[in-house]
Amino acid sequence: MKVIYVVFIAVFLFAFPSCEKSDVVADAEQEVILKKAHLMSRFKAHLSGGEEVPANTSQATGQATFALSKDGTMISYKLIVANLENVTMSHIHMGAAGTNGGVVAWLYPSGPPAMLLQGTTNGILAEGVIQAENLIGAFAGQPLDALVDAMMAGNAYVNVHTTAFPGGEIRGQISGK
Incomplete structure (x- = not known):
């Protein structure tokens, strides 16, 4: 049972990428860039x-x-x-x-x-x-x-x-x- 549990956790960690803070910042930065581009039009x-x-x-x-x-x-x-x-x-x-x-x-x-x-x-x-x-x-x-x-x-x-x-x-x- 422990082996199945460990395998399940390993699959879960690799199958679902993390939501790191750097990913969120990149999206926010992209949004700011798009807003600036719109404003500068x-x-x-x-x-x-x-x-x-x-x-x-x-x-x-x-x-x-x-x-x-x-x-x-x-x-x-x-x-x-x-x-x-x-x-x-x-x-x-x-x-x-x-x-x-x-x-x-x-x-x-x-x-x-x-x-x-x-x-x-x-x-x-x-x-x-x-x-x-x-x-x-x-x-x-x-x-x-x-x-x-x-x-x-x-x-x-x-x-x-x-x-x-x-x-x-x-x-x-x-x-x-």
């Missing part, structure tokens, strides 16, 4: 004249939101502004906070040339989708990941240009939500 920018380089005293403001598609091939965006006069264009530029950089994607209009939107704009200025073929400048010919990586690193910003501020009236650094 959404980005935002708060725009103001104070963010421009050099800063200006414009009372205009804006908000841009971006969402990366699940397959990573498109970025949907919406740009909302307030108190902005005579908009000519808006882009995503490559550059860290406090620096100016080149244009890598058009937001308003969806491509060149610039288009004057006369009068005061309050509300949605631009809404659309960016794909790899829409990238220009330093990112021309590169996969969309190039822009996503810059956005994740804080090295991209939204700039809205007007007739009063041709170099940009309001700007906001893009960051993960």
